[in-house]
Structures are given as structure tokens and as C-alpha cells.
Amino acid sequence: MIQGPKTLQARTSHYIAVDAVHDELAVPNPFAQAILIFRGGANGNEAPVRVIQGPKTLLTAVDNVAVDPLHRELMTASFPTDSILVFRSDAGGDVEPIRILHGPKTQLDRPIRVEVDPINNLMAVMNDHALLVFNRTDSGDVAPKWIIAGPKTGIGTRFGTRDLKLFPEGRKIIAGASIRGPRGTRSREASNEDEEGFFRGSGQRFIGVWKYGDNGDVAPWAVLNATPITKIPGSRMALNPEGGDLVIGGDGRVAVYHLPEIFQKTD
Amino acid sequence: MGVPERFWRVMAGTLLLAAVWIQFGYGPGVTAAQQRSNTSDRRPMVLDRAPARMIADPNPVFRAVVLDAEHGEVFMANDKESAGTSVLVYPTQFPPTNRILEPRRRIAGPKTDLGMVCGLALSIEHGELYSVSGETGTLNVYPLDSTGNVGPRRRLRGVMPRASAGVFLDVKNDELFITTEHVNRISVYPRTFQEDQEPLRFIQGPVTGLGDPHGIYIDGTTNEIFVSNHGNWRETQPGEGEVRGPDSLTRTSLGYNVPGRVVPLVPSTGQFLGPSITVHSRTATGNAAPLRIIHGPHTQLSLPDGIYRDPVSGELIVANTGDDSVLFFAKDAAGDATPVRVLKGPATKMKGPVGISIDAKRNELWVASWDSHVAAVFPRMANGNIAPLRVIRTASENAPLASMGRIGAVAYDPKRKEILAPN
Numbered sequence: 001m002i003q004g005p006k007t008l009q010a011r012t013s014h015y016i017a018v019d020a021v022h023d024e025l026a027v028p029n030p031f032a033q034a035i036l037i038f039r040g041g042a043n044g045n046e047a048p049v050r051v052i053q054g055p056k057t058l059l060t061a062v063d064n065v066a067v068d069p070l071h072r073e074l075m076t077a078s079f080p081t082d083s084i085l086v087f088r089s090d091a092g093g094d095v096e097p098i099r100i101l102h103g104p105k106t107q108l109d110r111p112i113r114v115e116v117d118p119i120n121n122l123m124a125v126m127n128d129h130a131l132l133v134f135n136r137t138d139s140g141d142v143a144p145k146w147i148i149a150g151p152k153t154g155i156g157t158r159f160g161t162r163d164l165k166l167f168p169e170g171r172k173i174i175a176g177a178s179i180r181g182p183r184g185t186r187s188r189e190a191s192n193e194d195e196e197g198f199f200r201g202s203g204q205r206f207i208g209v210w211k212y213g214d215n216g217d218v219a220p221w222a223v224l225n226a227t228p229i230t231k232i233p234g235s236r237m238a239l240n241p242e243g244g245d246l247v248i249g250g251d252g253r254v255a256v257y258h259l260p261e262i263f264q265k266t267d
Numbered sequence: 268m269g270v271p272e273r274f275w276r277v278m279a280g281t282l283l284l285a286a287v288w289i290q291f292g293y294g295p296g297v298t299a300a301q302q303r304s305n306t307s308d309r310r311p312m313v314l315d316r317a318p319a320r321m322i323a324d325p326n327p328v329f330r331a332v333v334l335d336a337e338h339g340e341v342f343m344a345n346d347k348e349s350a351g352t353s354v355l356v357y358p359t360q361f362p363p364t365n366r367i368l369e370p371r372r373r374i375a376g377p378k379t380d381l382g383m384v385c386g387l388a389l390s391i392e393h394g395e396l397y398s399v400s401g402e403t404g405t406l407n408v409y410p411l412d413s414t415g416n417v418g419p420r421r422r423l424r425g426v427m428p429r430a431s432a433g434v435f436l437d438v439k440n441d442e443l444f445i446t447t448e449h450v451n452r453i454s455v456y457p458r459t460f461q462e463d464q465e466p467l468r469f470i471q472g473p474v475t476g477l478g479d480p481h482g483i484y485i486d487g488t489t490n491e492i493f494v495s496n497h498g499n500w501r502e503t504q505p506g507e508g509e510v511r512g513p514d515s516l517t518r519t520s521l522g523y524n525v526p527g528r529v530v531p532l533v534p535s536t537g538q539f540l541g542p543s544i545t546v547h548s549r550t551a552t553g554n555a556a557p558l559r560i561i562h563g564p565h566t567q568l569s570l571p572d573g574i575y576r577d578p579v580s581g582e583l584i585v586a587n588t589g590d591d592s593v594l595f596f597a598k599d600a601a602g603d604a605t606p607v608r609v610l611k612g613p614a615t616k617m618k619g620p621v622g623i624s625i626d627a628k629r630n631e632l633w634v635a636s637w638d639s640h641v642a643a644v645f646p647r648m649a650n651g652n653i654a655p656l657r658v659i660r661t662a663s664e665n666a667p668l669a670s671m672g673r674i675g676a677v678a679y680d681p682k683r684k685e686i687l688a689p690n
Contacts (some may be wrong), residue, residue, distance in 0.1 A: 001670060005569045005589045008539055010479065010499045012401075012430070012448065013689035014675035020682055027689060031448065031479045031499035033537025040682060055534035061449075061501075064676075081530045104529055163676070214306055222312040230315050233323075238679040238686065245319070249674035249688055252349030255318035256686075262314070 004045025008036055013064045015113075019089065021069035024049070026089070028062040028076065035065055035076065036094070042145060052096025058085055063112060068136070070118035073098070077111035077125055084134075103141025107132060112162050119168040120212065126164040131155055131175055131210075148173070148210055150216055150217025155208070163237045167266045171212035172221075174246070176205065176235025205235055207248070209262055222261065231255065239263075317366060322686075323349040326662035328669045329635035329642045331387040331433075331573065332622035333396075334359065335411065336629070340371070342396060342661050343622065343635055343642060344384040347662075348673060352381050354398065354409075355661075357392065357642075359626060363657040365664060376416025380407060383673060386434035386483075388443065390458065395420070399431035399445055402673075406434065406445065406456070428452060428508030432481040433494075437549070439487030442467065446480040446494060450508035451501070453492065453547070472505045472554025476545040482574035482586070482623075490549040491558065495571035495585060498543060501535035505553045515610075542568040544585065544596070563603025567594055573623035573635070577647065582607065586620040591633055593620060593649075610634075612652025616641050618668065631656070638668045 002009070002025075008028045017026040023040035027048075034053035038046065053059065060080040062065075067074050067089055074089035083102035085093065087095060110128035117123070118209075121136040130149030134142065148154060155177045155211070163176040208220035226232040234250010244260035327345035334341050345353045352516055353375035357368065374381070374396075382400030389396045394411040405429045407419035418609075428447040435444045441458045452471040456464055470477070478500035484493045543562035547555065561568070561583075569589025576583055581598030592611035598605055600690055611617070615634075622635030625647060632645045635657075640662040645654035662669075672690040 005528075005542070009689070011481075011497065011570075012675070016676050016678045016687050016689045018678045018680050018687065020680065023682060025678075025680075025687070029499060029537075031497075031537075032539050033501050033535045034539070040680065053535070053537055053539075055536070057535045058532050059535045059537060060533075081532050082528075083530075083532060098530065102529075102532060109528075122302060187644075216306075218306040219309045220311045221309065222314050224314045224316075227315055229317050231318060231321070233321075234674060236674055236676045238677040239682070240679045242681065247677050247679060247686055249677035252347055252671055252674060252690075253321060253323040254671070254674060254677060254686060254688055257314075257316065257322045258319045259314050259316075261312065 001044070002038060002042050006045045006047040007038075008034070008048060008051065010031070015065055017065045017067045019067040019069045019073075022072075022089070024067075024089075026065045026067055026074060028065050030061040030063050033057070033059040033062060034148060035059070035062060035074065035087075037089075050090075050092030051094070052087060052091060052095060056094045056096045057087070058083075058097060060175045064114065066115050068116045073116070075114050075116060075123070075231070077114040079110045079112050082106075082108040082111065084108065084111065084123070089226070099137070099139040101134065101138055101140070101142065105141045105143045105164075107144060107147065113164040115164050115166045117166045117168040120171065122166065122212070124164055124166055124173055126162055126175060129155065131164070131173065133173070146213065146215040148214055151206070152217045152219045154175075154206060154220070163235050165237050165239050167239060167241060169241065170263055171213070172262060173210040173212065174237060174239070174262065175208050175210070176237055177208055177249075180207060205232060207232065207235070207237065207246070208253060224257065224259065230257075269357055270651060286422070291578070322671070324667070324669055324671055326640050326666060326669070327351075327352055327353060327355060328637050328640055328661065329355075329659075330385055330621050332624045332633050332635040332642060333387045333389050334624050334626050334633065335389060335391055336626050337391050340373045341624075341633065341642070342387055342389060344387050344398065346383045346385055346401065346672070347669065348383065349671070350392050351375055352384050354381065354384060354387065354396070356414075357659055359629065359631075361657065365660070367661060367663065372414040374409060374413050374415070374417065378416045379409075379419040380419060380422070385432050386445070388434045388436040388537040390436055390438065392438070393458070397434055397436060397443060399434045401430050401432060404429040404431070404433070406443065406460075413421045421460070422462060423456060423464055424462065426463055426465055433486050435483045435484040437485040437487045440549070444483050444485055444492065446483045447508060448479050448481065448497075451475065451477040451480060451503045452508060453477065453480070453494065468550075468552040469505070470547055470551050470553070470555055471503055471507065473502045474554055474556045475547070476543065476557045478540045478543070480545075481572045484574045484576055485549060486576055487549070491552075492547040492549055493574050493576065493583060494545045494547070494680065495574045496540070496543045496545060497570055500538050500540045542566075542589070544568070544571065544574065544583065546601075552602065559601040561596060561600050561602070561604055565605045566596075567592070567606060572621040575623045575625055577625060578627045579647075584623055584625070586623040588619050588621055588637075591615075591617050592618065593617070593623065593632075599625050608648075608650045610645065610649050610651065612651070614652045614654045615645075616643050616655060616658060638670065640666065640669055
């Protein structure tokens, strides 16, 4: 357990990324606008080995982080500023991003998760209402390469069922999503907010798997639905391709699903 | 050092080989892939199956603790989702036991809208229980004798910043005070609020000293507000988090989905200020500096949470989550003050203490420990490594620590074959 004041973690912590090549962990602290880098085997009240923080970083309520061990980069989707900030992953202190994706062409709108595929040179972003895919090195005001959005996709993230993973070897995009009504409306199916409050009103959650190249209003290639059998606890995901496992966390639970179909390297 | 280097080389080699394999195996790349795929009539492959395994703590935990000394009841917030969040009500007096104690009453269920209930307050005079949640932007009011799956009698929502940590009722002035960690803010509402009640006033802004505020206590006699701060700080503006819709400064709730809107990039302001207790004037408004701050290495503050003032001695009592202690400060403590007493040690059974209260009628100190599923009762003037008079536990003594709260994410470490879960 990594816990204690020296760790500089906030009590609200919404992400962790593993850099298996350099044996490091990256954890955001949204309230201090910082990214904490720990050694992979960190334990107890252990301080991070590096902290990215300061005015030049442009970090805001940093809620997520992804690492690209091949190119030694680290990136975060900044939902308050509709941007993707990319840093050197061996950087520390008050450093400027090496790339920034930002502007109206990007269609970034409250981006909450970013993931990187260093092999196929792609970067995927979970938007408020769409899944956007860019070239990994895109910078500035650049349009997405693919956009997966629309009623067939089931993507809608307003109430927190939201995460995103890439499986480069099988060229798959895996997203935790919830179904909601048309943009700007409050669907009763999506949320019982008006009747029951926000909590447990997050609608029908599911995990959707898309293939690289999917573009537009495309149904998932595969789905794991929330049912009394599956008992999906949330939408936060981790991949264990070697074991064929999809790990899902949420609602105070962590569940491991054996889904080797997702991790096939060919169709 | 041989193993990490070899591991690095193997991983880098694997990634490079995979890159080559994909480049040649898939040939022309994404454009052709798009052309190849006929996705318009796709029917998803359904993978619905039971999890191979599930990790969860089924036992409730204790967070906030408030006392109804008149009726001999203690109310404790349980924010553990895997145990079903709830307010658990126990008698304050019971024979000492080390067994799991069942609550006298339980407020729980979907109608309650408790969410991740973090803060509690109560009014004996008006027979009301108040709750705030770390997840929502609501303040709920229940009849004090509520039980089961009951909806709130009244609810404040839509006007409060999301994610509250603490709530306190100033009985003398009939006002409710709420801390919000996301926007470093104290909001003040009349106890008799209506659903869309605007705050009477708030304290928020760069000079307030508020940094990730949690616990709150108001002394209506000295007109002081005491707030525990974890010290994660960023600059906030007065009013931030209050305005909803496209003009929201934080966009924490409805301030998005605005087509064509471009939000400017701005310099980051985040800092680690270190833990503190800030003391404010009860009537302060806006970006007002605190009256004094307790802060520094001699204070021993470490992730301070629940805070209370001893009604007899005036001492300030702090649940010090980060080092499993309770700190007692002199009533006028300021700066890098040393605690006058420290309750700490294995005999106390405290692990991650968060909630704190005093039963003045019975001269007892209540401490709720989140990690150990234990609420412990001590003499009011307890000091050092002493055993509690009695405990309430929701899990057996040898049960694993609670550890998992809301799972914010999961990750997999292939080197150690470990699942990581920040929460």
C-alpha cells in the first residue's frame, strides 16, 4: 500500500499508470495540480521520485495520466481546458509540455482520459460524449483521425462510467461507457438524477470494444454488459493481455474477467 | 541491478518487434483498415460472463461521527460502497465487547440518496440529521429517528459545489457550514434552507489559507470557524464552483458541452502547502484571510480530518489520519504549535482516524477510525497510548484493513503481477 503524507497523494485520486519498462508509477493529484512519479515497487509512506508541478506545466485539475515507455512520454487529458498535455516522462519540477493538443478542430470537450499506443502511433481520448483518436504526435489544433460517437456506440460519460484502454497488439479500443439520452438532455434511462439523486443513478454501464479504424456511429465489436451475472462494479479498467484478463474497478470493488477474445492479436 | 536492466531490454525489444509485426502484418494501415471494415450492420459479440474473481470489503466503515447525547445515540457515516453506504445509529452506552456490534438503526438504500456520505451534523432541537457527500453536490436532511430506505425530508441541491467533506450546524446562529475540497471553500446556509437556497455567504479565494479542506467546527460563542486542511492547494476565485452552466469557472458539473467553446490554457497554480488548521471569523465573507493558522512540523499534523472543540477546556481536537493519532491543541494555538496532548499507539486501536466528537454529558471522547472498522470511546482527557473504554466494530479484529474506498482507477503491473487501485 502506498499511503501517507510523504506520498503527496490527494484523498481523491482517479488514476494510476504503470510504466513497466522503466518500472515507475504515475499518479495525478488534482487538487495540487501535480503528477507524482513513484518507483514501481513503492510501498508505505514513500515520497515520489519526481513531481511535475508548477506554472509552466499548465496542469489544472489533473485527473488522469498515461505513459508511453517507448518514447519516454507522459500525457494527461485536461478536462478544464479541453487539451491534451504531453511531457517527457523523465521530467520533474516546473516543466513545459513538449506538445499540446488544443483548439476547436480537435473537438476536445471535457476530455477525461487519454491513452497512447506507441506501436501504432495513436492516441485515444475519451471525451464527454465521444471517443476521439489522433495520431500520437499530433500537436496544436488538429482534427481527430477517427471519432466514435452516436447512439449505436452507447458512449456517454456524464456520470462517471468512463475509462479507456488500448490494446496495440490486437488493435482494439476498450472503453467503459454508460448509455444516456441525446446530448444536452437528461434521459431517465441514463440517470435517475431527478428522482433518486446522482448516486447510483449512472444508468446502464457497459464495456465496449472497438477495432482500430472504426469511425462514426459504429456499434462496438464486442460488449460486456452490466447484468446480474457480470456484476460489473464500474468502468475503471486495466488490461492483463498475458493472462487474457480485463480488470474492472468501481463501487469499492475490483473484479477480474477472463476475456481472452479481447486479447486475440488477429480478427 | 541486473534484473531491471534485463527487464528493460526485453520490454523494449518486445515493443519494437510488435511494431515491426504490426507494420508488415497489417500492411497498408488505418485508411485501408477503415475501407475493409463494414461496420454499419455490426452486431457486437456479447462477452457477458461472471467475474473470475472479485475483491471487495463487505464490512461498513466509520467516517463522520455525531452524538445525540440527549437520547443516547451516536450516528456514524459509512461511505464504503462495497458495504452499501449508510448512516449507522448505535447506543452511546453498551457493555464493552470486542464482537461486531449491530447498529440499533440503519439509514440506507437508494431512496436515501446518501451517496458517499462523508459529513454528518444533527439538531436535537429540530430533530434533524444533515448529511453531505463526497460525490454529489447535495445537502440532505432526514428526521433524526429515520430508519431504513427513506428519502430526505429536505434537500439542498443545484447551488452547492460538488464533493463536500464536512458539515457542521452552528446551533447558536442556526446556520449550516459546509467544506468543499474541490474548490477550497466554506459555504454557509440557513438551517431552514429551501431546495435552491443561495448561500448566505462563503469563504473562498487565494488568501483564505484553505487547501483541500475537510473537517469543520464552529464555535458560536467565540465566533470562530476551525477547518482541517490536507494542504493540496490551487488558486481559486471567490464564487468558483457556485455558478453552473456555460459560465462555470470549474466546469465540475454542467459547464461543458458547449459547441465551439475554446477554453484558454493558463499557468498552473498548484502547490503543496502542507497540512494545517485554519481559523476564520464566523462572519467572514469571500476572499478573507484566516484569523490564525496552526501549521508546521511541531504541530504533528498529518492528513488532519475530523475536528472538534472541547466544550469544557476549549482545546481543539483533531483526528490526525496520517499518523493514527488524535492531537489536542491549546484553545488559542497558532503557528507551529506543539500539541498539549497526543492520543496515539497500538493500545488505542486507532487506524486512520477521521471522525471525532465529544459526549460532554458523559465526559467521553469518540473517535471513528476508517481503516480499522472501529469507533473507539475514550475518557475525554485521554492521553498517550491507552486502551479505549469500549469500541464499536463492524469487522472482526483480525479482518484485513478496510483500505479500499472508492476505486478511482485500476492498473496492472506486469512485472509484479499486481493490480493497483488508487482510492
